[in-house]
Amino acid sequence: MPKILSRKETLVLVLVAMTMLVVLPLLNAFTPPTSIFHVSNFAINLYGKYLCYGVLALGVNLLWGYTGLLSLGQCLFFSLGGYALGMHLMLLIGKLGQYKADIPDFMVFLEFPKRFPETGGLPPHWVPFKTFWFASAAVIWVPALVAFVFGLLAFRSRIKGVYFSILSQALTYAACLMFFRNDFTFGGNNGLTDFKFLLGHDINAADTRRWLYIASGILVLGAYLVCRWLTTTKFGLIQRAIRDSENRVLFSGYATANYKLFVFVFCAVLSGLGGALYVPQVGIINPSEMAPDKSLEAVVWCAVGGRGTLVGPILGAVSINALKSFATRSFAEHWLYILGGLFIIVVLFMPNGLVGLPKQLQALKTRFTRQPKAASAALTAIDVSTK
């Protein structure tokens, strides 16, 4: 068994976990709002959202940075996970909706009772989502199944590189358009919203939100550790070998398609789990979450944070979204320029992203301290050669 974490890493991880899972929630729950240490409900909710994005980014990176598969459709799986739990949340609203009906509001005004009279307006595939455990299982198997079918077709046909990227983008766009349709029974462009309860708790209560935040933290840590383990196994080596020289792997007797399929499905499940925790925290899921630009944003988080490292994407997702929250409030009109500028700076000057920054600064420092000597040596050399 390879050693997964060094002692120093374990220490850092424990500190991060303590801060994230214990200190912040405690500060939120037990400090008065006037205290400078107080973490507001709004902030906790926001952090929970960032962490879900972190899980998504982790998946994007495991595909892109580690396997060389740039998937531009990861938000599809994120949304599918979100929809799966969202359906359950919709059914928990009960008679508290605008129409005081047993079925979700959109089913009433889209006249579903006429379409599905035998279930009282509820489409048959919605029925099992009444149970929490079915919905939770669907959070995993629905993205996994979609990824499996798409991956099987793509990898068996040896679709690679940019073609794979384009196809994955087309897939999420197609799904997005499909979910926009009212007759697709998932709420059309309004999506699923106005949730009231989760497991018997008021979904908008500070307590519930705090626990959702903690769950997101646990998910991100768990996902990180699993990815960490995965990348230290022989599987991880093969994964990176596929990225660097797929032919060699293929001609060494490995069915590379199976390996890619495994990673693709695994990342879809990760994204799905992230999406499932995201939805109760933001209170809405609609097809715009599947739009190609959302998945592109996730790729930007990876690039900014540091592709090919595991911490990088989480860092990128959290920091860019924190910046986004701040900038959209303070400089609403200029936010997109800020994001674009940031991306250009990272691409041009920080090839290894935020994670690579300390090393880069160190290299810069040694260069500057050595520069004068080297420069004077070069100058004398020129002097000599001209004489």
Next chain:
Amino acid sequence: MKGVLQDGLLFKRMDGSVLSNLFTRAKPAAAEHRSMKPTPEFILMLEGVNKTFDGFKAISDLNFYMDVGELRVVIGPNGAGKSTMLDLITGRTRPDSGRIEFGRDTDLTRLNEYQINRLGIGRKFQTPSVYTDHTVFENIWLSLEGSRSVWSSLFAPLRSADRDRIQHVLETVHLAEKASWKAGTLSHGQKQWLEIGMLLAQNPKLLLVDEPAAGMTDEETARTGELLMRLAGEHSILVIEHDMTFVRQIARKVTVLHQGTVLREGSVEEVQNDPGVIEVYLGRKKKGDA
């Protein structure tokens, strides 16, 4: 560019009769071989193989037989179809027609790359293809004979027997001291050796080695030759090479390919003294050597 042009000229110079003449001369050699042994034990057999790329006949009616434990060198000018031949054997491309069999009647034309590899056919590419981001040790580890399933890659540990085997391979290819180096930091020649090591780790029955000496120093080339000769017998080895000094060092039997078909087969001397071969290949090569 020059080579390509010359190939075109040669094509014009050589009319069909000359070609078929040479071809029939090549065939008895193979027949003789068969008659020497009571039971034909071919490790590899290509019969009547054709392959056309966009109208260009890369392989045309190719017949090729290799004995178990043989070390065979295939030479031929640029575009003779040497690498295409390896592509056909290893499943990278499929022939338009003809039979390709491995050992006793295993049809290779229906299998894909990894299935063919699992039968025991290892291939070294023309440009060294190693995993540059992995250490030398890991490169060999990934190539080590054993299960190729996703499941085993996740849960099967690296046994001490595996370690010993990796160590043994590393010593064979003189890379034991560099085991923890990233493969990307090796010199060109060392990468070639590493890839040969990766092939050995697979313990294949048949090794297909495409230009092993390219980019090597004279000393490295000589050592590569020694290694290949040592491995022959235990493994069957097919080497494609341009470097005639190297060919002279290792070859017992040489096959000359030209325009996708066998031009001549025999010992190095026989082949070198053959006027047809001199015309298409060695004559030009000598100029290049000088």
